[in-house]
Amino acid sequence: MEGNMNLSLKVWRQSNKDTAGGFENYNLDSVSPDMSFLEMFDVLNEKLVVEGKEPIAFDHDCREGICGSCAMYINGRPHGPLKGVTTCQLHMRSFNDGDTIVVEPWRAKAFPVLKDLVVDRDAFDRIMSSGGFISVNTGNAQDANSLPVPKEAADDAFSAAACIACGACVAACKNASAMLFVSAKISQLALLPQGQAERSIRAEKMVAQMDAEGFGACTNTGACSAECPKEISMSNIARMNREYIGAKFSSTAV
Amino acid sequence: MATSSRLDAKIPQGPLETKWSKFRSSVPLVNPANKRNLEIIVIGTGLAGASAAATLAELGYKVKAFCFQDSPRRAHSIAAQGGINAAKNYQNDGDSIHRLFYDTVKGGDYRAREANVHRLAEVSGSIIDQCVAQGVPFAREYGGLLSNRSFGGVQVQRTFYAAGQTGQQLLLGAYSGLQRQVGMGTVQMYNRHEMLDVVVIDGKCRGIIARNLITGELERHAGHAVLLCSGGYGNVFYLSTNALGSNVTAAWKAHKRGAFFGNPCFTQIHPTCIPVSGEHQSKLTLMSESLRNDGRIWVPKAKNDNRPGNEIPEEERDYYLERRYPAFGNLVPRDIASRAAKERCDAGYGVGTSKLAVYLDFAAAVQRYGRAEANKNNIHNASDVDITLWGKAVVKEKYGNLFDMYKQITGEDPYEVPMRIYPAVHYTMGGLWVDYNLMTTVPGLYSLGEANFSDHGANRLGASALMQGLADGYFVIPYTIGAYLASEIRTGKISTDHEAFVRTEKEVKDRIDRLLSIQGKTSPETFHRRLGKIMWDKCGMARNEKGLKEAIAEIRQLREEFWKDVKVMGTAGYFNPELDKANRIADFMELGELMCIDALDRNESCGGHFREEYQTEEGEALRDDENYMYVSAWENLGNNKWELHKEELVYENIKIAQRSYK
Numbered sequence: 037m038e039g040n041m042n043l044s045l046k047v048w049r050q051s052n053k054d055t056a057g058g059f060e061n062y063n064l065d066s067v068s069p070d071m072s073f074l075e076m077f078d079v080l081n082e083k084l085v086v087e088g089k090e091p092i093a094f095d096h097d098c099r100e101g102i103c104g105s106c107a108m109y110i111n112g113r114p115h116g117p118l119k120g121v122t123t124c125q126l127h128m129r130s131f132n133d134g135d136t137i138v139v140e141p142w143r144a145k146a147f148p149v150l151k152d153l154v155v156d157r158d159a160f161d162r163i164m165s166s167g168g169f170i171s172v173n174t175g176n177a178q179d180a181n182s183l184p185v186p187k188e189a190a191d192d193a194f195s196a197a198a199c200i201a202c203g204a205c206v207a208a209c210k211n212a213s214a215m216l217f218v219s220a221k222i223s224q225l226a227l228l229p230q231g232q233a234e235r236s237i238r239a240e241k242m243v244a245q246m247d248a249e250g251f252g253a254c255t256n257t258g259a260c261s262a263e264c265p266k267e268i269s270m271s272n273i274a275r276m277n278r279e280y281i282g283a284k285f286s287s288t289a290v
Numbered sequence: 291m292a293t294s295s296r297l298d299a300k301i302p303q304g305p306l307e308t309k310w311s312k313f314r315s316s317v318p319l320v321n322p323a324n325k326r327n328l329e330i331i332v333i334g335t336g337l338a339g340a341s342a343a344a345t346l347a348e349l350g351y352k353v354k355a356f357c358f359q360d361s362p363r364r365a366h367s368i369a370a371q372g373g374i375n376a377a378k379n380y381q382n383d384g385d386s387i388h389r390l391f392y393d394t395v396k397g398g399d400y401r402a403r404e405a406n407v408h409r410l411a412e413v414s415g416s417i418i419d420q421c422v423a424q425g426v427p428f429a430r431e432y433g434g435l436l437s438n439r440s441f442g443g444v445q446v447q448r449t450f451y452a453a454g455q456t457g458q459q460l461l462l463g464a465y466s467g468l469q470r471q472v473g474m475g476t477v478q479m480y481n482r483h484e485m486l487d488v489v490v491i492d493g494k495c496r497g498i499i500a501r502n503l504i505t506g507e508l509e510r511h512a513g514h515a516v517l518l519c520s521g522g523y524g525n526v527f528y529l530s531t532n533a534l535g536s537n538v539t540a541a542w543k544a545h546k547r548g549a550f551f552g553n554p555c556f557t558q559i560h561p562t563c564i565p566v567s568g569e570h571q572s573k574l575t576l577m578s579e580s581l582r583n584d585g586r587i588w589v590p591k592a593k594n595d596n597r598p599g600n601e602i603p604e605e606e607r608d609y610y611l612e613r614r615y616p617a618f619g620n621l622v623p624r625d626i627a628s629r630a631a632k633e634r635c636d637a638g639y640g641v642g643t644s645k646l647a648v649y650l651d652f653a654a655a656v657q658r659y660g661r662a663e664a665n666k667n668n669i670h671n672a673s674d675v676d677i678t679l680w681g682k683a684v685v686k687e688k689y690g691n692l693f694d695m696y697k698q699i700t701g702e703d704p705y706e707v708p709m710r711i712y713p714a715v716h717y718t719m720g721g722l723w724v725d726y727n728l729m730t731t732v733p734g735l736y737s738l739g740e741a742n743f744s745d746h747g748a749n750r751l752g753a754s755a756l757m758q759g760l761a762d763g764y765f766v767i768p769y770t771i772g773a774y775l776a777s778e779i780r781t782g783k784i785s786t787d788h789e790a791f792v793r794t795e796k797e798v799k800d801r802i803d804r805l806l807s808i809q810g811k812t813s814p815e816t817f818h819r820r821l822g823k824i825m826w827d828k829c830g831m832a833r834n835e836k837g838l839k840e841a842i843a844e845i846r847q848l849r850e851e852f853w854k855d856v857k858v859m860g861t862a863g864y865f866n867p868e869l870d871k872a873n874r875i876a877d878f879m880e881l882g883e884l885m886c887i888d889a890l891d892r893n894e895s896c897g898g899h900f901r902e903e904y905q906t907e908e909g910e911a912l913r914d915d916e917n918y919m920y921v922s923a924w925e926n927l928g929n930n931k932w933e934l935h936k937e938e939l940v941y942e943n944i945k946i947a948q949r950s951y952k
């Protein structure tokens with residue numbers, strides 16, 4: 037192998053949802069600083085296979101910071117030490133030779149651990165199903181340029197829509213609140229003219245589903261936004277609160 | 291040459307321009323009450339699958355959708371960067387449906403079906419309308435209207451985009467439509483499920499066997515039609531720009547149950563990717579083609595010039611694409627740009643430590659944009675420092691996320707030094723053979739998106755895969771599926787107790803048990819890496835008869851070794867990603883052989899398929915239209931034996947020419 041970093045890893049192992057888990061220690065030598073964090077895990081897993089041990093399960097797919105699959109809680113921080121970077125885009129040059137690295141899954145009541153570092157994030161999909169859309173059937177649309185959208189609104193909507201639903205916000209929050217995730221979608225659609233028709237009902241339904249899933253309350257600590265790999269802004273939460281209060285004021289739907 | 295009697299492309303009669311509209315108004319319809327009793331299984335929730343599942347559910351069909359990720363929103367389409375084409379002609383620069391059609395057929399080096407491509411161009415505009423209505427935040431100009439940019443092989447601006455995250459925004463749009471249907475109960479979503487076989491009864495596709503990846507249980511699902519929207523197979527090369535989970539298993543199982551495989555050897559190698567840095571590498575990262583709007587590609591004029599890029603003076607640089615292809619310059623199509631990079635590196639002009647890289651340089655763009663900003667703000671004596679600062683800000687707005695990604699991976703800052711890039715496997719034009727209705731050679735089994743072979747010939751133009759995926763799902767299959775389902779209204783509910791379901795499930799189980807029982811010494815990953823190396827060296831950017839023959843022998847050997855020596859840890863009874871991986875690699879090892887066989891059959895160079903024996907004096911691809919103007923559709927005969935069937939390509943609306951971008 038090509039590198040010269042030696043690491044001690046403390047990794048959470050848990051066989052399934054119903055059994056208790058615990059930390060296991062692994063030593064890994066000759067890690068290259070150019071490896072990504074997940075490539076370091078690949079090397080560790082290959083080593084485990086050769087030793088006849090079961091490899092560590094973790095979610096990942098794109099390895100480009102966009103699919104939102106990867107989710108490791110590294111040394112007490114979701115996605116590790118760098119700001120604006122997912123686990124898959126984190127590289128070993130951000131660590132030092134001789135470091136001990138502690139790796140855990142997301143911890144939240146609404147995200148049960150399925151195995152090792154893999155958690156169940158279906159709650160996010162259910163929140164989306166409750167109202168995270170514009171009701172437009174295929175074929176209903178008018179010509180795209182018949183509805184100008186001010187550049188600023190489009191840019192702000194895009195910034196909110198950049199959320200990858202990894203769940204780092206929930207993992208970072210001491211209350212395991214999902215407000216940043218939910219508010220990003222509500223904001224995106226509230227900022228666009230296309231989203232106006234369902235604006236109130238959307239906020240009401242999505243918030244109701246979020247509560248039903250068992251996510252905690254928001255106490256405005258801001259850890260979610262600080263740890264978000266896509267740097268989704270706290271201002272979305274303020275906007276969502278305005279939307280929600282406005283909706284509740286005028287409707288009795290939910 | 292005549293088309294094989296086993297292939298009927300079902301292309302509607304009549305002039306090209308009216309084929310689709312006539313088809314739409316004459317295709318049989320299924321009434322709403324009957325739709326409720328017809329079940330459709332959709333494998334995949336990328337752009338093709340999500341758009342198809344949502345639209346079919348809106349129409350009233352009962353839909354089940356499957357993906358192996360933990361959420362449909364994480365399908366590989368999410369990673370598409372640069373943009374999506376549509377013939378809107380918003381820029382008034384001469385675009386039209388015909389021009390998009392023509393560019394696509396020419397870009398594909400005259401190996402795509404005219405009727406399909408024309409339909410794609412016809413529906414392209416509606417895709418943009420649909421996405422905007424869903425709230426997809428495309429880039430806009432100050433006047434509030436949509437912005438466009440250019441992609442390779444094209445002289446108009448028809449690409450719509452959302453920064454470098456177009457795939458993400460389009461998929462989230464399609465996903466929101468899908469989740470809406472899930473919420474209404476019209477789509478049942480099965481995430482973390484992997485389809486491991488299709489079930490065929492009396493010659494018709496009637497369902498699938500899937501593995502619940504969490505519990506490990508095998509499940510039977512019946513449907514009146516099955517849509518494979520399972521993406522491309524670029525990961526047969528091990529290293530590619532695809533997401534790590536992307537695989538061929540769904541398509542391959544269908545192939546083994548009777549679906550012919552079209553043009554398997556047509557692979558796209560993308561010119562601008564971050565070069566390989568070491569053994570540990572698990573994937574390659576694309577730097578979007580959109581960067582070629584502003585980046586200039588060059589190598590030093592002198593061999594083995596070891597100075598850092600930004601210290602090499604202007605007159606000692608060779609902007610080889612601008613030199614060789616003045617008409618299209620840095621925006622030549624991908625196959626041509628990739629080969630040109632390889633040519634320079636092979637000739638000893640490569641840069642970086644590995645010498646397998648060329649520069650993609652933004653310094654000129656920064657200056658140009660900086661000066662434009664100064665002019666816009668009426669500042670006529672701006673300092674160089676300010677101009678550079680403003681120019682960088684404009685570049686950041688256009689490509690910021692790509693520049694960040696580059697810096698994160700390489701540790702170098704592309705705002706200061708030119709990017710180093712090299713070609714990498716990116717997309718597969720080949721896939722399941724489908725007719726005009728997107729149906730495979732198995733009745734009731736369809737294929738959409740990258741998983742089919744249909745629209746891109748031997749080379750895909752940039753920003754056309756997203757267009758095709760959404761065209762197939764939103765606007766094509768909802769119509770064409772009626773042609774088949776109208777005759778299925780009397781079938782009634784299909785029982786999963788049928789002997790074919792039982793037998794197929796047992797075959798799936800036996801294979802899993804076999805994989806787990808070998809308990810050899812070598813990890814699945816190691817086999818995958820070795821397969822990838824064979825494919826890249828011998829069936830990659832350049833191919834020749836000798837290499838392909840060697841590759842076939844080596845793959846057979848490797849496959850044998852795999853089934854004797856692979857070590858798969860864990861059990862089948864629970865979440866086991868190692869097992870999933872081994873299962874996929876086993877299929878890649880069969881596909882790899884077919885790709886080499888196909889490449890060997892095609893004694894010509896076209897698009898991404900470059901046979902070294904067939905090139906012009908200037909090193910351009912040399913087609914042989916007389917003998918190879920066909921789609922190769924391979925029938926699986928079992929035991930890794932195949933028979934070739936040919937679909938002749940007929941061009942009635944386009945004049946065939948040697949493809950020139952000079």
Ligand SMILES: Cc1cc2nc3c(=O)[nH]c(=O)nc-3n(C[C@H](O)[C@H](O)[C@H](O)COP(=O)(O)OP(=O)(O)OC[C@H]3O[C@@H](n4cnc5c(N)ncnc54)[C@H](O)[C@@H]3O)c2cc1C
Pocket residue numbers: 333334335336337338339356357358359362364365366367368369370371372373374456457483484485486519520521522531532533536537539540576578716717738739740741752753754755756757759
């Ligand atoms: C990095 C990158 C950037 C790109 N940028 C662009 C671009 O700018 N413009 C453009 O036009 N194209 C681009 N492309 C190409 C384009 O993204 C893809 O061709 C396209 O998104 C494929 O969409 P799809 O719906 O066919 O398949 P995918 O998005 O790959 O989806 C496949 C789906 O099938 C599911 N699946 C697969 N097998 C199984 C199975 N056995 N069981 C259950 N589910 C299964 C997966 O879970 C997934 O949901 C890019 C590609 C890459 C790699």
Ligand code: FES
Pocket residue numbers: 095096097098099100101102103104105106122123124125
């Ligand atoms: S693996 Fe996709 S975001 Fe990390």
